[in-house]
Structures are given as structure tokens and as C-alpha cells.
Amino acid sequence: MSIRIFVPLAALLVSLLPAQNRQQPSQEDLKAKRTEKLAKEVFKKAPWVADYDKAREQAKKENKLMFAYFTRSYAG
Amino acid sequence: MLFLHNTSRVEDEPYPTLLQDKGFRGFPSICFMDAEGNVLAKPGRSVQAFRDGLASTKSLVVLRQKGDKATPAEQKELFLAELKLDLVAVADIQARADKLTLTDAEKGMVASKIVDGEIMAVMQKGRELGQDEMLKQLADMAKGGKTPSDAVAPNFWPAVLNWASKAKDAALAQKAFDALEKRFANDKNPNLDRAKKSWAKLLEDAKAK
Structure with missing residues (x-):
């Protein structure tokens, strides 16, 4: 099969794959991204609590408000 | 913490x-x-x-x-x-306000917040309504004299202008455009320039025969 037919045919076959199979990262990838995100230097500069239950427990115990920062690690 | x-x-x-x-x-x-x-x-x-x-x-x-x-x-x-922090359910705002002695300015804020709540309720149903119906409902609110607070105006008036432009409703388009001009009169954000040009175009299209 010549390259001129193979490449468009391969592209066509890839486009016919179910979207989920192509785009869904594995759980291992997601876990690795999560670890990498939470290890970022910026989160070491202040005492962030990443566990929602523990954060609320600590806020109640110390009679404090919580400042919440929502981020994600699954993209990029 | x-x-x-x-x-x-x-x-x-x-x-x-x-x-x-x-x-x-x-x-x-x-x-x-x-x-x-x-x-x-x-x-x-x-x-x-x-x-x-x-x-x-x-x-x-x-x-x-x-x-x-x-x-x-x-x-x-x-x-x-x-109220300022949007912590009062829209359905409860007037009932709570009625129990208090408010100044005219405070009553105005109450009215704006109620309108804000109504606008956000329509926008949150956007997917269910479809874009055209959502824009029409917002346009109807504007025609009915509803005025949002400064917080919601940047979402509301462009939507109204968008609908008015498609519907060739020049008067409503002008109203929306004027409201946006007023809202952003003192805003020096350079990113606004593109938005302002698009609003001017929508107004022009609304007026075109």
C-alpha cells in the first residue's frame, strides 16, 4: 500500500475509533498528574490542607474561616 | 485556614x-x-x-x-x-426586606438583586431552553424594564444586544448598547476594546434595513 493511501486511510480509521478510547487518560496517568500537581512548589509556601474533611475539622477546632482554592490536575 | x-x-x-x-x-x-x-x-x-x-x-x-x-x-x-454576598435565596429576598426599614438606595439594591436572581435562573437553564429561547427570555426581561446590578450587567446586556441584533430590534439594541457603555465607562481594561467593537457591530446590524 503506498504512503499516499496509507496516511489518509490511517487518519480515517483513527477518526472512526470511539472518542472515549482515544481521549481517556489512564488512571495511572491521572494519578501521576495528581502527584505532580500537589508537589508543586507553590503549594509548599503555605500550610494548605488538601483533605476536605480534615480542613473542616481543623477550621472548627480553631474557630477559623477557610479560604478554598479549587484547581485540577487532569488536564495538560 | x-x-x-x-x-x-x-x-x-x-x-x-x-x-x-x-x-x-x-x-x-x-x-x-x-x-x-x-x-x-x-x-x-x-x-x-x-x-x-x-x-x-x-x-x-x-x-x-x-x-x-x-x-x-x-x-x-x-x-x-x-445580600451583597449573594447568600440570600432569591425567593426570600423580598420577604426579609419587608421586615426592615430600608433607605431608597437599599431598596434599589434589593430590587436589583431580585432581578439578578431572575436573570441567573434563566441563564442557568440555558442548555435546557436552547440559546435562542434563553436570549429571547432575557430580551423580554429588558423590554419589561428589568435592570440588573453591575455584577450581572456584563452577562445580561451582551445577551440582550445579541438577540436584539438578530431580531432587528433597533430600540432594544440601543438600550443594551447604552447600558454597556455606562457599565464600562470607567473601565480601562484593554481587553474590552474587542468587546466594544463587537457591540458596536451588533448595534449597527440591528439598525440595518
């Missing part, structure tokens, strides 16, 4: 929908919460907005703690603080 929530889509992640549960739609998002996890304020992203948000939240907590012992003045201060 500082709480960091990371959405990872890992299967064992606790509270995977916490962002949406707290009324946010995108990342990053920030807010102040009480120790129960109730959202008290969603500050803007400048240092000043953070400081203002923290001050408002602290004041709110102190007022709430007074409970039944609050004086009428403190009850009013609590209501207005909660």
Missing part, C-alpha cells in the same frame, strides 16, 4: 464534584467558607478584592453569631451583608 481542592478524575478521589457543589464552573476558583463548608463569599482575583472579601466574610460571621440577640440595626446590617 487554607483548603486546597484538586480535581484529578482519579477513581478514589473523595468529593470529586466539590467544585460544582460549591457553585463554580471552572478552574481555578476561590472562595471563603465557614467551618461547615458553606460558601460565604467568592472574591474577585485582585489583592484588594481578596482583602474586601475577607473583611466582608469576617463581619458576616460576627453578625450571624448574634442570632436572636441582634438589634434591628444589626439584623439589617446582616441582611445587607448577605
Whole structure:
């Protein structure tokens, strides 16, 4: 099969794959991204609590408000 | 204290929908919460907005703690603080306002917040309604004289202008355009230039035969 037919045919076959199979990262990838995100230097500069239950427990115990920062690690 | 929530889509992640549960739609998002996890304020992203948000939240907590012992003045201060922070359900705003003695300016704020709530309710049903129907409902609100607060105006008036332009409703388009000009009169954000050009084009299209 010549390259001129193979490449468009391969592209066509890839486009016919179910979207989920192509785009869904594995759980291992997601876990690795999560670890990498939470290890970022910026989160070491202040005492962030990443566990929602523990954060609320600590806020109640110390009679404090919580400042919440929502981020994600699954993209990029 | 500082709480960091990371959405990872890992299967064992606790509270995977916490962002949406707290009324946010995108990342990053920030807010102040009480120790129960109730959202008290969603500050803007400048240092000043953070400081203002923290001050408002602290004041709110102190007022709430007074409970039944609050004086009428403190009850009013609590209501207005909660209103400014969008912590009062739209359905409850007028009933709570009716129990208080408000100035004309404060009554105006109450009316704006009720309108804001009605506008946000339509926008939140956008997917269900479809874009055209959503824009039409917002346009009808504008034609009916509803005026949102400054917080919601940047979402409301472009939507109305968009509909008015498609419908060739020159008068409504002019009203929306004027409202946007007024809203952003003192805003020096250079990113607004593109938006202003698109608004001018929509107005021109509304007036075109």
C-alpha cells in the first residue's frame, strides 16, 4: 500500500475509533498528574490542607474561616 | 485556614464534584467558607478584592453569631451583608426586606438583586431552553424594564444586544448598547476594546434595513 493511501486511510480509521478510547487518560496517568500537581512548589509556601474533611475539622477546632482554592490536575 | 481542592478524575478521589457543589464552573476558583463548608463569599482575583472579601466574610460571621440577640440595626446590617454576598435565596429576598426599614438606595439594591436572581435562573437553564429561547427570555426581561446590578450587567446586556441584533430590534439594541457603555465607562481594561467593537457591530446590524 503506498504512503499516499496509507496516511489518509490511517487518519480515517483513527477518526472512526470511539472518542472515549482515544481521549481517556489512564488512571495511572491521572494519578501521576495528581502527584505532580500537589508537589508543586507553590503549594509548599503555605500550610494548605488538601483533605476536605480534615480542613473542616481543623477550621472548627480553631474557630477559623477557610479560604478554598479549587484547581485540577487532569488536564495538560 | 487554607483548603486546597484538586480535581484529578482519579477513581478514589473523595468529593470529586466539590467544585460544582460549591457553585463554580471552572478552574481555578476561590472562595471563603465557614467551618461547615458553606460558601460565604467568592472574591474577585485582585489583592484588594481578596482583602474586601475577607473583611466582608469576617463581619458576616460576627453578625450571624448574634442570632436572636441582634438589634434591628444589626439584623439589617446582616441582611445587607448577605445580600451583597449573594447568600440570600432569591425567593426570600423580598420577604426579609419587608421586615426592615430600608433607605431608597437599599431598596434599589434589593430590587436589583431580585432581578439578578431572575436573570441567573434563566441563564442557568440555558442548555435546557436552547440559546435562542434563553436570549429571547432575557430580551423580554429588558423590554419589561428589568435592570440588573453591575455584577450581572456584563452577562445580561451582551445577551440582550445579541438577540436584539438578530431580531432587528433597533430600540432594544440601543438600550443594551447604552447600558454597556455606562457599565464600562470607567473601565480601562484593554481587553474590552474587542468587546466594544463587537457591540458596536451588533448595534449597527440591528439598525440595518
